[in-house]
Amino acid sequence: MGKPISHIVRRPGRVEGDPGVEIPVSEDLATVPGIPLREVDVSFYSRVQPLESQNVEKGADRDWVWTVYADDVAEYIKGHDERMKPFIDTASVSGDVEPSGAPTAGEDLTEDIRSKARELGFGEVGFTRFDRRYVYESKRGWVKFPHAVCLALEQDYGQTQSLPSLEAEYAHYGTYEIESEMAERLAELIRDRGYHAQMHSPRDPSAAVIPMFVAAGLGQLGANGQLLSPHFGSRARLMMITTDAPVKYDAPVDYGMHAFCQKCQICVNRCPGRALVKDRVWWRGAHKNKLIYERCRPVMATYEGCGVCMKVCPVQKFGMPAVMEHYVETGEVLGKGTDDLEGYALSDKGYFAPGKLPHFERSFFEFPHGRREDWLFEQFKERLANEETPTTEDLSQFARKVKSAMVKSRATRDE
């Protein structure tokens, strides 16, 4: 008989040329398009506590992770950083590049940009206002144009199912490299048509982008803190181009995910670090499952980027149409309780079947917090609390370290 349907979401196929898909949303999963928001709170927090890039805000652990990475992971990420540098450099000045063509009065470029992006290989493409409430403080003056082209590139399916692993890291970081090159070609098209195109590198981010992807109708926020899009869930890397080209905005969609995640809870129950939380809170104006960063970061650093929360998500593995059809037919979460979906292995701890989680000592979760300079002050305060009296040489060394930390914090990109 199946559950009564609230509405059916129609979306383009996974890749250019595929037939479109229909996603049935049952009545008990219907909530609101996008994500429940208190707009007044989003605006308030953006004014009094503006967001900042994790590369700055969590700078102290950016240095620490290199002491934890396995050798092969460190070597691969170093190579990735070298490969990404030219893309990041190009993106950082892309807002100053003048258009190469002349605009035509009265035109609308929405569908031209969308079809070019799809032809290049982006799986999801949407348009919305660049919402400055989500911009990072250090990038406030950098973002020049009002419209955001939201772009999601799917990462390799097979490699992702091996999370956590170096193989999966190839998919993760490799996708950044591929999409950066694709975005340059899309920006060229926009400039040829007479408009500006500013590329926001996924490795030098300018804003919290997921709320804008949700506003552009490309998915909903999952309990794992990631964008769940129709074909590949969170198995994608997101980036953005902002432009002054005339475009029409897409609208947020209720895919049923907001309610579905509360029934599914697989990522919450399978997270090795117990970093995901079942109950939602209102956080900076959004109703969401708030990840506990301090529980996640050491697991990510130690176990090849972790990503168990991506791997075990049924939307990632089976796609939204199959997951929602199964829910309508059976009231169950597709794949829940199976080793195939929920099982994973951690390099030094072995395999964890559904229902089993690793154990970590408390010391595993001790790592440097906050900005680089703040962490230095914390350490210094601890020394004073232990009644150590610093020498003049100690003080000048401390000043040198703080100064160099502040310089590093100003370089917002990941290093």
Ligand code: SF4
């Ligand atoms: S990356 Fe790993 S530790 Fe972090 S939230 Fe996801 S599953 Fe948990």
Ligand code: SF4
């Ligand atoms: S695993 Fe389940 S609860 Fe977690 S994000 Fe995916 S659908 Fe939502």
